[in-house]
Amino acid sequence: MFKRWWAFPTLILFSIGLFAAILIFLAAILIYPNLPSLEALTDYRPKIPLRIYTEDDVLIGEFGEERRVFAKIDKVPEIMKQAILAAEDDRFYQHGGVDYQGVARAALSNLTSGGAREGASTITMQVARNFFLSREKTLSRKFSEVMLALKIEHNLSKDQILELYINQIYLGQRAYGFATAAQVYFGKPLEKLNVAETSMLAGLPKAPSRYNPVVNPKRAKLRQQYVLRRMHDLHYIDDKQYEEAMAFALAVRKDMPAYEINADYVSEMVRQMMYEKYKEAAYTSGFKVYTTLRKSDxxxxxxxxIKGVLDYDRRHGYRGPEAFIQLQSDENGLEEFLEEALQDMAGSNGIIPAVVLTSSAKLVKAYVKGGEIVEISGDRLSFAQRFLDAKSQQKNKIQRGSLVRVVKDSKGFWQITQLPQVEAAFVSMNPQDGAIRSLVGGFDFERNKYNHVMQAMRQPGSSFKPFIYSAALEKGFTAATIINDAPIVIDPADxxxxxxxxxxxEGDYSGPLRFRTALTKSKNLVSIRILQAIGIPYTLDYITRFGLDASKQPPYLTMALGAGSVTPFQMASAYSVFANGGYRVPPYYVTRILDARGNVLALAKPTLAGQDAQQAIDPRNAFIMTTIMQDVVKRGTAARAMQLGRQDLAGKTGTTNDQVDAWFTGYQPGNLVAIAWVGFDQPRTLGGRETGAQAALPMWIDYMGKVLKGVPESVMNVPEGVVVAKINPQTGLREMDGGDGIAEYFYQENLPGESGSGMGDMQGGVKPSDEVRDQLF
Structure with missing residues (x-):
């Protein structure tokens, strides 16, 4: 009787199951042959962004919608694999693509909980969905997913499937794949992650936005703890590892993207170059571009x-708070209100926005973007002190609600500062082959993407004078030629x-000066007289030997004082001619381009000084000009650079009318050229005494002091055809035998006569006409 009671229901259930099995079988027969080809898996070509590196293999930038680093399965640490399996599919290596035990378990769990709380998708099914299917929740899509999973398991090994999953899965923050996520969230490669970090990443695939540790740290922590419990239950980690990982304080990076060095302007230059060549494929094909930059430089x-700009800014005083925010008196909800108010306020090179909570002449308490409340007191208020005094007449005093900027000093203490308004540029290169070693196009790329190194056409001021003096040497002048530093009036026609x-x-006049001394002291009136003597057409033609555009220079005597236009990049190239012995070497900043497989697509072929480079000026000219510009550093307008304790540095300060542009253009002969510029985007005076020596030279000294540390001083060989003779410093003429004079370099054919040999010889080798003599004197 009992058996008969169960017979009918059992028969019904069996019939339903058999019917379902027949339907599934028939559907499989019909659907399986029409499933998509697995070529996308067997010939996997992920969208890999364009990546840009320094010469010494340091990543400086990447461009692409998907941030992805491909990781081969044998390079993925075992603990990372175990964390993924614990979180997503612990029976991955046992099932055949569909985990029937997992399906039954999920069905039972969902039935007892009264809803769809647990899924049964295997890693293989997720690969099928990610590569071929949509995420719509329909029965037909789910069935296709199952069929695809079976097909994938039939054609690929388990390790191949897991490798695809590890590299294709989206993990938030534009990061695809676990290798990328390790860099994005923790700034580390996979192999350097600990158990706590791997479990955090392994928890992301379930819902990358919900469990994103940057956006939702609390939810992410709960998910990580779940993964750790699963790893512990599966015996992937022991009790000690579990406890340490649960207690570990994760340091999640929130400043993405971030690279080991800041080279945004060069990254953008490369991006534009690659897009011009490869269009949209530049962002998805995994190109690697290696630049000539060196990390240390x-x-x-x-x-x-950064230091040069901030030092300038401090010299010119605090301008006051940026804005005022009306704060509620109730402390409840204040933090949320402040974060929302500061949401669109970006930081800049460590300068962070903050809102003042309380203020007095001795103490400021402020809420810093990100949630920290800081106290600033003592000397760290000195920059903004006049805006804190209760009796201050400043309309925008610092008070509760004031929006200010704060920065940490070298000792880690906060102080009030401000975003600078002035801009700066710096570029350095190897004069032997033109390799750009460093390039900073402005204070902050995120604030101002205008590349001042490449794009800013500015007046060079006195840093242009060496080209005039170099031209004069080819016209018969010598370093000992005497020219009068005296008042002059120039006709409007000139x-x-x-x-x-x-x-x-300085507004003074020194009377007759030697050619060398005049450039060392940057005497404007001497430069004008030299240009008058050698002629403007000749000079305009001569400067093209340095790669300078003659059409950008005025065809008037104002050219002698640098009234034309140049970029810092052009000046680096031009000064390289002096630095390398007279050769024109085109600058370059990309050494090679590789495809995703490491094949070389393009390779730079630099021009080398002394080999295949064009001889731009006489080697004797480059040598003598270098010795003069070394005097500029040793005892002239750039004498401040002697704090580096070197005898081999050469260069020239540059300051334009009203101190609108400040330059220092200098080099270590044979090895390194570096150009520093400071100015405002909308040209206006830098103020008072802000000359090239004050505003630009300190940046150059700061840079050279670091990159030349431990580098031996360069020794220049005296070129053939250069002779040394003792001269009278007052007349520029050779001293008689046994006379007390100073040594000077000359072209052999321009060696001056001795004292008393005539007016022509008094010019140190130049025999000018009466008209030219009048100009010089």
């Missing part, structure tokens, strides 16, 4: 620019407009 240049009464920067 770029770090030094970046530091020099200036392109109006009567001109030029003056030296």
């Amino acid at each position: 770029q770090d030094a240049a970046q530091h020099a620019v 200036t392109g407009g109006k009567l001109w009464e030029p003056k030296n920067y």
Whole structure:
């Protein structure tokens, strides 16, 4: 009787199961042959972004919608695999693509909980869905997913499937694959992650947005703890590892993207170049571009620019709070309100926005973007002190609700500062082959993407004078030629407009000066007289030997004071001619381009000084000009650079009218050229005494002090055809035998006569006409 009672229901259930099995079988027969080809899996070509590196293999930038680093399965640490299996599919290596035990378990769990709380998708099914299917929740899509999973298992090994999953899965923050996520969230490669970090990443596939540790740290922590319990239950980790991982304080990076060095301007230059060549494929094909930058040089240049700009900004005083935010008196909800108020306020090179909570002349308490409340007191208030005094007449005093900027000093203490308004640029290169070693196009790329190194056409001021003096050497002048530093009035026809009464920067006059001394002291009136003597057409033609554009220079005597236009990049190239012995070497910043498989697509072929480079100027000219510009550093307008304790540095300061542009253009002969510039985007005076020596030279010193540390001083060989003779410093003429004079270099054919040999010889080798003699004297 009992058996008969169960017979009918059992028969019904069996019939239903058999019917379902027949339907599944028939569907499989019909669907399986029409499933998509697995070529996307067997010939896996993930979208890998464009990546840009320094010469010494340091990543400086990447561009692409998907941030992805491909990791081969044998390079993935075992603990990472175990964390993924614990979180997603612990029976991965036992089932055949569909985990029937998992399906039954999930069905039972969902039935007892009264809803769809647990899924049964295997890693193989997720691979099928990620590569071929949508995420719509329909029965037909789920069935296709199952069929695809079976097909994938039939054609690929388990390790191949897991490798696809590890590299294809989306994990938030534009990161695809676990290798990328390790860098994005923790700034580490996979092999350096600990148990706590791997479990955090392994928890992301379930819902990357919900469990993102940057956006939702509390939810992410709960998910991580679940994964750790699963790893412990499956005996992937022992009790001690479990306890340590549960207690470990995760340090999740929130400043993405971040790279080991800051070279955003160069990254953008490369991106534009690659897009022009490969269009959209540049962002998905996994190209690797290696630049000529060196990490140590770029770090030094970046530091020099930031420090130089901030030092200038502090010299010119605090301008007051940026804005005022009306704060509620109730402390409840204040933090949330402040975070929302600061949401769109970006930081810049460590300068962070903050809202003042309380203020007095001795103490400021402020809420810093990100949640920290800081206290600033003592000397760290000195920069903004006049805006804190209760009796201050400043309309925008620092008070509760004031929006200010704060920065940590070298000792880790906060102080009030401000975002600078001035801009700066720095570029350095190897004069032997043109390789750009560092390039900083501005204070902060995120604030101002205008690349001042490449794009800013600015007046070079006195840093242009060496090209005039170099041209004069080819016209018969020598380093000993005497020229009068005296007042001069220039006719409007020679200036392109109006009567001109030029003056030296200091407003004084030194009378007759040697050629060498005049450049060392940057005497404007001597430079004008030299240009008058050698002629403007000749000079315009001569400067093209340095790669300078003659059309950007005024065809008037104002050219002698650098009234034309150049970029810092052009100046680096031009000064390289002096630095390498007279050769024109085109600059370059990319050494090679590789495809995703490491094949070389393009390789730079630099021009080398002394080999295949064009001889731009006489080697004797480059040598003598270098010795003069070394005097500029040793005892002239750039004498501040002697704090580096080197005898081999050469260069020239540059300051334009009203201190609108400040330059220092210098080099270590044979090895390194570096150019520093400071100015405002909308040209206006830098103020008072802000000359090239004050505003730009310190950046150059900061950079050179770091990159030349431990580098031996360079020794220049005297070129053939250069002779040394003792001269009278007052007349520029050779001393008689046994006379007390100073040594000077000359072209052999321009060796001056001895004292008393005539007016022509008094010019140190130049025998000028009466008209030219009048100009010089």
